[in-house]
Amino acid sequence: MKSIVYLSEAKVEFSEDDLSDLVTLASSKNRLCGITGYLCFSRGRFIQYLEGSSNAVNEMMESIRRDPRHELIYETEIPEIRHRVFDTWWMRHITKDELNAFQLEHCIEQNLLYIKSNFFFKDKCREYIRENIRTISSIYRAQKKGFL
Ligand SMILES: Cc1cc2nc3c(=O)[nH]c(=O)nc-3n(C[C@H](O)[C@H](O)[C@H](O)COP(=O)(O)O)c2cc1C
Known part of the structure; x- marks a missing residue:
């Protein structure tokens, strides 16, 4: 089990439709390779949390890092996560308002x-x-x- 969280900056405009297309594509691909997590976009920056097998997460991070639509600011591995935190969130889009409302x-x-x-x-x-x-x-x- 490997868990990564990163912060990145968008290099292109992301409309609501662009975001929803990105998340739809990401979640269907993630389901195939057993990656779960969430993506949050706010003020031109992404925070994404991914978890899955080491191989799957490493490969996915390689293609995410290469994606010219954003640039990674910082990424880190979260230690001591032995079990998935998100069982069936293949890549859930969470808005900032949702996070704030999350009690x-x-x-x-x-x-x-x-x-x-x-x-x-x-x-x-x-x-x-x-x-x-x-x-x-x-x-x-x-x-x-x-x-x-
Ligand atoms: C912020 C951000 C997050 C992304 N997250 C994922 C993801 O979780 N899963 C995924 O398959 N693609 C994700 N993508 C898209 C990938 O970077 C990439 O475009 C896609 O996987 C296709 O890669 P490929 O052309 O190497 O197959 C994300 C892109 C961005 C900009």
């Missing part, structure tokens, strides 16, 4: 209720909760430093 507290609540009612996947739920709490704490620290 971490709500996710924690859902996971707690899931653990309460279900015997299975308790560890996975605890992992999600831990990640959400980490995210909340980093948002809090960033706010305190005036980054947000």
Whole structure:
């Protein structure tokens, strides 16, 4: 399992239609090679998260890096992700508004209720909760430093 996240800058105009074409094509190709993740486009920049087998992610990143429609600013591998985070998101397009509306507290609540009612996947739920709490704490620290 390999997970990569990168930030890139668009080198051409991307309309809503262009984005939706890109994501449609990407998700059908990703489904074939077993890559999941999401793509977020905002203010001329992309953030994409990809996960899958090492070979599949390396090959995909090679063609993404070569794509002249954008230029990579920074890419990094996320360590210690042993299982997929996104099971069936072959390449989900997430808008900035969606991300803002995404309530971490709500996710924690859902996971707690899931653990309460279900015997299975308790560890996975605890992992999600831990990640959400980490995210909340980093948002809090960033706010305190005036980054947000
Ligand atoms: C920001 C961005 C993200 C992309 N993400 C993917 C992706 O997840 N999967 C994919 O198949 N192509 C993606 N593409 C398109 C690839 O870069 C490439 O154009 C496509 O895979 C066809 O490559 P090929 O001509 O080497 O076959 C992305 C392109 C851009 C600009």
